[in-house]
Amino acid sequence: MDNRAIGVFDSGLGGLTAVRRLHALMPDEDIIYFGDTGRVPYGTRGRDTIIKYARQDVAFLRQFDLKAIIIACNTVSSVALDLLGHENDIPIIGTVEPACRRAMTMTQNGKVGVIGTAATVRSGAYERYLHHADGSLTLYTQPCPLFVPLVENGRVQRGDVVIETVVAEYLAPLKEAGVDTLILGCTHYPLLEGVIGDFMGPDVTLIDSGAEAANLASTQFDPAGGPGKTRYFVSDDPDGFDQLAGLFLQEQIDVGAGLVDISSY
């Protein structure tokens, strides 16, 4: 039994999709969540800035007694997973590998789509992993830079003409290419599962990268004895975070996020 907490971080609210899966799979675990709401989005930024922010996020979390950290952010996982792994003496789990592994088990026609932030797509991390693991796969990647701001503003519902228009614009090439598996390579995107699923059609399997990271984490270390408690921290506007967190967690809870000056780490 290992009662140390699991640290989880993202640029904002998106990483809560991983926390939701952790709550389902590992209800006895203590979780410390950090969302960098003062500096979201990360996906439009350059590599050096993403690395700097990720190091500060980890430094904040490492003040707590942790058994592992989940990078519930594809942008950081794509750019800085190896670096953070080398710099830390606890397991650091990212999203790219578990999402790819799931996609490989699901695809029937070998055509896999990957959508993510501009930085994630630019990094080539998904292509590297998938081509190395299975050279016969055909990959189609598409950056979707408007998704994160729309999701952070709660524009996620079916029937919302703004999000439906943007989804159609970004995903039309992937639909035309005939992908049968689509990796949601950003932890904000599972909130758009309904709209994306409607557009792509019922024969396309959507892969939730944050949930896959949580699935992997649940197999990696000794469980805690419970009862699990989750504490939330953000770098700006805790009230705004509290209001939208229920949408991501799909449960109404008293989040009570604490405010952190992340630039001091």
Ligand code: DGL
């Ligand atoms: N949710 C994040 C990801 O998985 C980051 C989104 C952003 O900050 O641009 O990539």
